[in-house]
Structure formats: C-alpha cells, structure tokens
Amino acid sequence: MPSWTDQLRFAFQPVVNLATGSVAALEILARPERGDVLAQARRNADVDGELAALAVLSATRQETLLPLHVNVFAGTAADLGGLASLEMAVSGVGRRPWEVTVDLGAPFTHVPQRALLTAVERLRDEGFRICADGVGDGDVPLRLLADLAPDLVKIDASVVARLPEDRGCRAVVAGLRRFCDDAGGQLAVEGVETELQCAAARDTGAQLAQGDLFAPPSRLPVADVYRPARPPLAPAGPQQGLAGPLVREFLQPAALLPVDASSGQVRALLTGSPQVSGVMLVDADGVPVRAVDRDRFLLSLSGRYGHALYADRPAARLGDLPRTVGAHATAWEVLDVVAADERSRTADDVAVVDAKGRCVGVVHLADIVRALAESRVEEAAGLNPLTRLPGSDAINSEVDRRIADGREFGLSWLDVDGFKQVNDGAGFAAGDELIRAVGRRLAEAAALRPAARVGHIGGDDFLLLADPEGMEPLARAVLDAPWSAGGMPVTMSLATVLCPPGSVADHHQAAACLAPLKKTAKALLGASWVLGRPGSLRQEVRRGTALRVPGPAGSARAQRGVHATG
Numbered sequence: 001m002p003s004w005t006d007q008l009r010f011a012f013q014p015v016v017n018l019a020t021g022s023v024a025a026l027e028i029l030a031r032p033e034r035g036d037v038l039a040q041a042r043r044n045a046d047v048d049g050e051l052a053a054l055a056v057l058s059a060t061r062q063e064t065l066l067p068l069h070v071n072v073f074a075g076t077a078a079d080l081g082g083l084a085s086l087e088m089a090v091s092g093v094g095r096r097p098w099e100v101t102v103d104l105g106a107p108f109t110h111v112p113q114r115a116l117l118t119a120v121e122r123l124r125d126e127g128f129r130i131c132a133d134g135v136g137d138g139d140v141p142l143r144l145l146a147d148l149a150p151d152l153v154k155i156d157a158s159v160v161a162r163l164p165e166d167r168g169c170r171a172v173v174a175g176l177r178r179f180c181d182d183a184g185g186q187l188a189v190e191g192v193e194t195e196l197q198c199a200a201a202r203d204t205g206a207q208l209a210q211g212d213l214f215a216p217p218s219r220l221p222v223a224d225v226y227r228p229a230r231p232p233l234a235p236a237g238p239q240q241g242l243a244g245p246l247v248r249e250f251l252q253p254a255a256l257l258p259v260d261a262s263s264g265q266v267r268a269l270l271t272g273s274p275q276v277s278g279v280m281l282v283d284a285d286g287v288p289v290r291a292v293d294r295d296r297f298l299l300s301l302s303g304r305y306g307h308a309l310y311a312d313r314p315a316a317r318l319g320d321l322p323r324t325v326g327a328h329a330t331a332w333e334v335l336d337v338v339a340a341d342e343r344s345r346t347a348d349d350v351a352v353v354d355a356k357g358r359c360v361g362v363v364h365l366a367d368i369v370r371a372l373a374e375s376r377v378e379e380a381a382g383l384n385p386l387t388r389l390p391g392s393d394a395i396n397s398e399v400d401r402r403i404a405d406g407r408e409f410g411l412s413w414l415d416v417d418g419f420k421q422v423n424d425g426a427g428f429a430a431g432d433e434l435i436r437a438v439g440r441r442l443a444e445a446a447a448l449r450p451a452a453r454v455g456h457i458g459g460d461d462f463l464l465l466a467d468p469e470g471m472e473p474l475a476r477a478v479l480d481a482p483w484s485a486g487g488m489p490v491t492m493s494l495a496t497v498l499c500p501p502g503s504v505a506d507h508h509q510a511a512a513c514l515a516p517l518k519k520t521a522k523a524l525l526g527a528s529w530v531l532g533r534p535g536s537l538r539q540e541v542r543r544g545t546a547l548r549v550p551g552p553a554g555s556a557r558a559q560r561g562v563h564a565t566g
Contacts (some may be wrong), residue, residue: 007033008051010058011217014225015069015188015210018202019249020367021227025101027069027210028055029217042107045079048072053089056100060093064221065273066253067361069101069131074108074140078116083123096256096286097127098358101152104131106138113144120148127286127358134190135176149183155206157191163200170204175404177205184328186248198228207249223275245371247329247352251361254351255279259289259316266315267301270294277364278349281316286358288351290319324351327360331368338365384456386432387439395455395463399507402465403499410471412464412496413514414442414478417522419460426486434485435460438478438492445477468498479527479543493521494529494543503534510534 008030015025030038030051041048052070059068070086077083083102090100102123108116120130129151132140137156145153153176162169173187180187189201192211201209214225255269259281266279279297281290297318323337323345334350341348349362383390402409416422416434423431439456442464446452452466452474464474475494483490495517497510504510513534520539521530528544 007035008037008054009033009219010055011219012059012062012064012221013210013217014215014222015208016214016225016227017249017251018198018207018209019245019371020252021225022252023066023223023225024208024251024253025067025069026059026064026221027071027103028059029071030055031217042073042075045073045076046085048076049083049085052076052083052102053085056086056089056093056095059221060095062221063272065255065269065276066221066223067099067101068095069103071103071105071133074104074106074111074116077102077104077119077123078111079119083119087126096282096358097123098129098286098354098360099256101129101131103133103154104148104150105133106140108138108140108144113147116144117147127356131188136172145179146183149185151185152208153180153185153187155187155189155201157211160189160191160197160201160211161193163204164194164196170200171404173201173204173206178401178404180205195228245331247325247331247334247350247363247368248327250331250363250367250371251352252349252364252367254349254359254362256282256286256359257315259283259314261315262312263297263301263315263318264312266292266297270298278362279315280322280349280351280359280362281319282359285356287356288322288324288353288359290316291322291348291351292319293345293348320345320348322351323348324353324357324359325363327352327354331372334363334365334368335372384439384458386435387443387456389439389443389454389456389462391455392457392463395453395465396507396511398453398465399510403504403506403510406501408468408498408500410464410466410468410496410498411510411514412466412471412474412494413518414438414462414464414492414494415518416460416483417491417493422485422488422490426488430486431460434483434490438462438483441478441481442474445474449473464494464496471496471498475529475542479529491527493518493524493527495521496529496531498531498533500533 011029011031012026013029014023015027017024032038041051052072055070056068072083090097124130130148131152131154132145132148132150133154134156135153136159155173159169159173163173177187186207187205188208189206190210192198192201192209192213194213198209198213215222255273255276257265257269257279261281269279270276277294279292280288281292283289292315300318323341325334325337337350338346347365349364351359352361352363354360399411419431422434442454442462446454449466449470452470455463457463466474478492479494483492495514497513497517499510513532517530517532517539521528521544524541524544524546526544529542531540531542532538
C-alpha cells in the first residue's frame with residue numbers, strides 16, 4: 001500500500017433527491033492531510049484508481065447502505081487498466097457495480113475519446129453508472145457529452161451560483177435537462193449554498209442536488225439533511241395524455257441482499273437501519289427475486305417461536321414476488337402495478353430495474369401518490385373555469401420548449417368577432433355557452449393531432465399551437481362551423497405566425513409577431529384567417545373578404561404586403 005494513504009482521509013456529502021427530499025447517494029471526497037495526492041492522481045491513472053478503490057473501502061467501514069459516487073479523472077477511465085483497483089474494491093466489499101456511479105471529471109481535452117468511450121462501455125456492461133461531472137466549468141466537448149450519454153450530468157457550482165439572476169445560465173441548465181431526458185439520464189447540481197440557488201435549480205429542471213445548504217462534507221455519512229421548502233411539481237403538459245412524471249424522479253436507494261440471505265441477516269439490516277422499509281433479495285446478476293417488507297417480516301419473527309423457526313432459514317421464505325417497473329416507467333404505471341397486486345401489499349416498495357433487469361432502486365407509493373395529486377391540483381389551478389382548457393402559461397411553456405428543440409411550429413390567436421355585441425345582444429349566458437362550445441370544438445380537433453395544443457387566455461381569446469401541417473385542420477374545425485349565440489350569427493378571426501427554427505427567441509417574440517396579423521384579420525369581413533412569418537411584412541389572407549376602401553388607405557394596405565389566397 002503506498003505510504004501516501006496514511007495521510008489520506010475521506011469525507012461524504014449527500015446527494016439529495018429534490019422531488020422527495022431524501023438522500024439518494026453519497027459522494028466520497030478525498031481529503032489528503034498533506035502532500036498533493038490529487039495532482040499525482042491527475043497525472044497517474046494507477047494512483048487515481050487506487051484513490052477510487054480506497055474511497056469505496058472507506059464507505060464500507062462506515063457501514064452505509066447508500067449508493068456511492070466515486071470521482072475519477074477522465075484520463076484514468078480511458079486507461080483500460082486504470083479502474084482495475086476500483087472494480088476489485090467494489091467486488092471485494094460485496095457492493096454491486098450498479099450501486100456505484102463513476103463521476104468522470106476534467107480534463108477531457110487530451111484524453112483519447114475513442115479509448116474513453118470504450119472504457120465507459122465496458123464499465124456500463126459491468127453495471128457501473130456514469131456521470132459527467134463539473135459540466136459548465138470543465139472542458140468536456142458537447143459532442144463527447146452526447147456520445148457518453150451519461151446516466152447523470154452534474155452542473156458545476158460556478159454555474160449554480162449564477163442561476164438566480166443569470167437568464168443565460170438558466171437557459172443552459174434547462175437545455176441540459178432536455179438533453180438528459182432524451183438520453184435517459186438525470187440532471188444534478190453541485191455547490192448549492194442558498195435557498196435561491198436551490199429554487200432556481202429546481203425551476204430549470206435539476207432533479208438531484210448537493211451542497212452546503214443540505215449538508216456539508218463530513219467524516220461520517222449523514223442521512224438527515226436540510227430540506228428546503230418544496231413547491232408542488234409542475235403539471236403535465238396540456239393534451240399530452242397526462243402520462244405523469246417518470247419514476248426516476250422518486251428513486252430511493254434499495255437495500256439489497258443476496259437471495260440466499262438468512263432471516264437473521266435481514267433482521268440485522270432492518271433493525272440497524274430504521275429508515276429502510278424493505279429489502280430486495282437479488283440473484284448474482286442483481287435481478288430481484290424476492291421482496292421482504294419490513295413490517296410483515298419483523299411481525300413474523302416477533303411472534304411466538306418466530307425467531308426459532310426463521311432466524312437461520314432463508315429470508316426468501318418470508319418474502320413475496322417483487323413488483324418491478326422499468327427505469328423509464330411513469331408514475332401512473334407504478335399505480336397500475338400496485339393496483340394489480342394484493343391489497344395487503346399496497347404500501348410495499350416497488351423495485352425499479354434497468355434494461356438488464358437489475359435493481360437500481362425502489363419507489364415508495366406515498367411519494368408517487370403525492371406527486372400525482374399535486375400535479376392534478378396544479379393542472380386544475382391552471383385551467384380556465386369556463387372551458388377547462390389550460391391558460392396561456394401552459395402554451396407559452398410549450399412554445400419555449402419547441403423553440404429550444406429547434407422545431408418549426410405555428411402559433412395562432414383566435415377570437416370571436418364583436419363578442420361584446422354578442423353579450424350585449426344575446427346575454428352573458430349565451431356568450432358563455434358560445435365560448436364553451438368553441439373550447440370543446442378546439443379540444444376535440446387538437447385531440448386528433450398529437451402535436452397540437454390549445455389554450456383559453458380568457459374572455460373570447462384562444463391560443464392554438466401545432467406543427468405547420470396541423471394548422472389547417474385546426475383552422476377548418478373552428479372556421480367552417482356555423483356559430484351563433486342566442487340566434488345571432490357569429491364569426492371568428494384567426495391569426496397565425498409560422499415560426500421556422502431560429503426565427504424567434506422565445507414565446508414573447510412569437511406573440512409579438514401575432515399582433516399585426518390579428519389586426520389585419522379583424523379588419524376582414526366574415527370568418528377570417530391571416531398568416532405571416534417572423535421578420536416578414538408579407539401577410540397571407542387564407543380566409544375573409546377585404547374591405548375595399550378607395551384612396552390612400554388601399555395603397556397603404558398594398559404596401560404592407562397583404563396577399564389574398566383563394
């Protein structure tokens with residue numbers, strides 16, 4: 001053993017799940033008391049690998065059951081033998097590779113990328129999870145980040161510090177959250193020190209966090225961390241099938257034992273870890289075979305002759321078939337699994353498994369039910385009470401998502417012509433019924449187009465969002481219908497701006513483009529539809545008859561580029 005290890009200590013910092021407030025893992029940080037071991041590790045893959053192995057051993061001495069994050073330089077991983085020490089340590093202490101996340105850190109610049117990707121693939125095959133660490137302050141190329149498709153992306157503390165007041169930083173973090181969603185990973189932030197930073201990180205999509213706000217690094221692992229006030233979860237997007245959040249948002253560490261573990265071993269784990277609600281008994285590949293519920297198990301052993309009957313026998317006898325869902329399952333799918341099982345097991349943990357069936361954690365039913373309930377409450381709060389359609393916030397958020405994804409879209413503004421006269425002539429009840437009918441027609445039309453969204457701003461104003469090819473069906477659905485209120489015929493005006501990728505920066509610019517189109521549409525006779533594009537004065541009249549006003553007004557109209565189509 002190298003002599004420098006005598007002066008080496010390790011500290012543990014919790015990684016907190018922002019959805020549940022619980023500790024999801026521990027990052028192990030090397031703290032040399034003298035010398036410059038970390039600089040040596042950066043230059044020497046063997047030293048770095050030995051550091052990683054010692055980190056795992058230090059966690060074992062603390063008898064923590066939590067998953068571990070181990071820091072490794074990218075160059076060490078690229079050296080195919082550089083992580084042999086880590087792999088041996090994980091195996092030697094009885095840990096499973098999927099309980100360990102390898103945090104790959106800078107520098108990346110001079111690391112051979114092909115070798116790094118090959119090493120990462122081998123680590124993944126063994127079960128290790130991969131994290132891209134310090135993103136935002138390091139030198140990891142975006143192309144390499146995409147090729148790595150990490151299970152976790154950690155945003156550097158220097159970016160987190162600027163989140164509350166820096167719009168650009170928030171946009172970058174939100175973009176990385178979308179990348180993680182598409183790549184099947186999660187987003188974490190480091191160095192969170194204030195409530196404002198925590199709130200900003202959560203608002204931009206961070207799912208995990210660590211920093212002194214929750215708990216500083218310490219020599220002993222801690223499970224009791226500070227929990228900032230947590231706002232309700234964001235509602236599901238409108239007309240998206242309401243799939244609900246993914247289970248990985250609520251992933252909790254699983255207590256794992258081999259399938260042949262005795263009842264005495266399970267009892268020792270449960271009595272020594274009061275926060276553990278159950279134990280998953282897994283085979284040699286980490287696949288759940290039996291699930292042991294804490295309450296039922298301890299009740300069986302506490303009965304008369306229970307200890308004598310079961311203590312030295314396999315705990316699997318007191319277990320049940322595990323309930324499992326994939327890591328990409330939704331919260332609603334968890335409820336389906338629970339509903340299909342016996343009522344007595346309603347509160348049991350549900351195992352979350354990866355593509356190879358290995359248990360990567362558990363979810364608690366209480367977390368799932370709370371999240372779905374809050375989602376529904378928030379969704380209902382954002383609906384217009386008259387039409388039950390979402391308001392402008394939901395549509396604006398979806399517009400911003402499509403802009404960030406580089407998708408072309410059409411945004412439309414619809415209203416009723418002369419709606420005040422309708423209310424004055426036919427009465428408010430007839431006006432309300434007309435608005436409800438328009439809302440129903442729009443919702444029915446949008447349901448037939450997967451990419452379509454409709455919202456009710458208020459009064460007689462509606463927003464329509466769709467892919468370019470979806471605008472025509474939506475327009476026909478509302479403009480071709482014969483509308484009336486209290487026997488009075490009614491027409492509609494529709495303004496649409498078609499936004500190619502890069503043409504607008506956000507929903508504010510898209511909405512600003514609609515204003516002149518709406519003015520033109522309102523000046524036409526009958527049901528009208530005017531279409532335009534950002535940055536162009538040309539307006540295409542798809543529906544409606546122009547008022548023919550001779551003289552200068554007509555010339556001005558021609559100068560605006562208004563073009564009628566049949």
